[in-house]
Amino acid sequence: MKNETILITGACGQLGTELVTTLRKYYKRVLATDLKDAVEALGDAEFRKLDVLHRQGLYEVIQKEKVTQVYHLAAILSATGEQQPELAWRVNMKGLRNVLEICSTSGVKKVFFPSTIAVFGSTTPRTHTPQHTSTEPATIYGISKLAGELWCQWYFLNKNLDVRSLRYPGLISYKTKAGGGTTDYAVDIFFAAVKDKKYNCFLEKDTVLPMMYMPDAVRGTIELMEAPAERISVRTAYNFAGFSCSPAQIAVVITRFIPEFQITYAPDFRQKIADSWPQSIDDQPARNDWGWLPEYDLDKMVEDMLFNLLKTKEKHTVLP
Numbered sequence: 001m002k003n004e005t006i007l008i009t010g011a012c013g014q015l016g017t018e019l020v021t022t023l024r025k026y027y028k029r030v031l032a033t034d035l036k037d038a039v040e041a042l043g044d045a046e047f048r049k050l051d052v053l054h055r056q057g058l059y060e061v062i063q064k065e066k067v068t069q070v071y072h073l074a075a076i077l078s079a080t081g082e083q084q085p086e087l088a089w090r091v092n093m094k095g096l097r098n099v100l101e102i103c104s105t106s107g108v109k110k111v112f113f114p115s116t117i118a119v120f121g122s123t124t125p126r127t128h129t130p131q132h133t134s135t136e137p138a139t140i141y142g143i144s145k146l147a148g149e150l151w152c153q154w155y156f157l158n159k160n161l162d163v164r165s166l167r168y169p170g171l172i173s174y175k176t177k178a179g180g181g182t183t184d185y186a187v188d189i190f191f192a193a194v195k196d197k198k199y200n201c202f203l204e205k206d207t208v209l210p211m212m213y214m215p216d217a218v219r220g221t222i223e224l225m226e227a228p229a230e231r232i233s234v235r236t237a238y239n240f241a242g243f244s245c246s247p248a249q250i251a252v253v254i255t256r257f258i259p260e261f262q263i264t265y266a267p268d269f270r271q272k273i274a275d276s277w278p279q280s281i282d283d284q285p286a287r288n289d290w291g292w293l294p295e296y297d298l299d300k301m302v303e304d305m306l307f308n309l310l311k312t313k314e315k316h317t318v319l320p
């Protein structure tokens with residue numbers, strides 16, 4: 001057990017709950033924080049409510065608890081960000097700047113910042129998108145995350161803060177539902193398939209997007225944070241890839257396990273967001289610098305998702 005204290009903001013989210021659980025296996029103290037009340041998925045993890053926009057409160061926790069690493073996950077995602085742009089900009093920018101400034105003056109050793117493929121836009125090559133290319137995001141979420149990447153690089157170059165970041169694709173998991181994202185369909189489809197054997201998808205059937213299964217995302221994040229500093233050559237955010245798929249392709253694999261599953265399509269405002277994003281990502285720099293390699297492809301992800309959701313369903317249906 002590493003004798004360190006890790007603070008996680010946004011710990012009640014889809015990624016946060018799973019990072020808390022995994023980091024607790026390796027670190028003596030993991031302090032989960034969120035604006036919301038603790039969620040069941042956090043189990044018996046140490047938790048306290050914390051608003052990343054309240055600089056003094058954030059400073060006091062980091063100082064008093066002698067925090068050594070911060071995983072700053074608190075953010076407003078793409079879909080919600082387009083509906084509430086002012087809130088998205090405030091949370092995603094002021095929250096990050098509070099974390100960076102406090103960590104740079106409080107002796108925090110390392111900071112993790114989640115970026116996203118949403119930093120790319122319609123001028124970016126859509127397939128095998130390279131690490132360094134045109135980045136003209138079409139969403140407030142993407143704009144704020146691109147600015148965030150550059151703030152992280154500034155703090156590394158000017159304040160010697162060891163900030164590391166990944167451009168996450170859509171994340172798929174069964175333990176905590178996603179919220180406010182454009183890729184959320186890739187989570188919702190599984191819950192709907194198990195519960196109702198049908199799903200009405202808010203994206204077109206052939207909308208190919210980069211995706212990743214949560215076990216890969218959590219492992220890759222910790223591998224990045226554990227890598228020797230001298231191996232890190234990208235101080236904005238690494239391209240980070242699992243596999244790419246469309247709603248129709250996920251549906252075909254689900255139907256192998258649930259033959260009666262039916263999918264329909266009713267694209268909404270999120271289609272325009274998805275159409276501005278790449279279809280596949282070149283993450284060779286992450287593979288070269290710190291040995292990144294995904295373990296889950298589409299088929300293996302679907303099998304694991306359904307196995308765990310059906311297991312949970314059986315457990316709950318047999319209970320009195």
Ligand code: VAH
Nearest residue numbers: 077078116169181182183
């Ligand atoms: C979203 N799940 O949909 C996030 C993610 C690449 C997409 O950043 O907004």
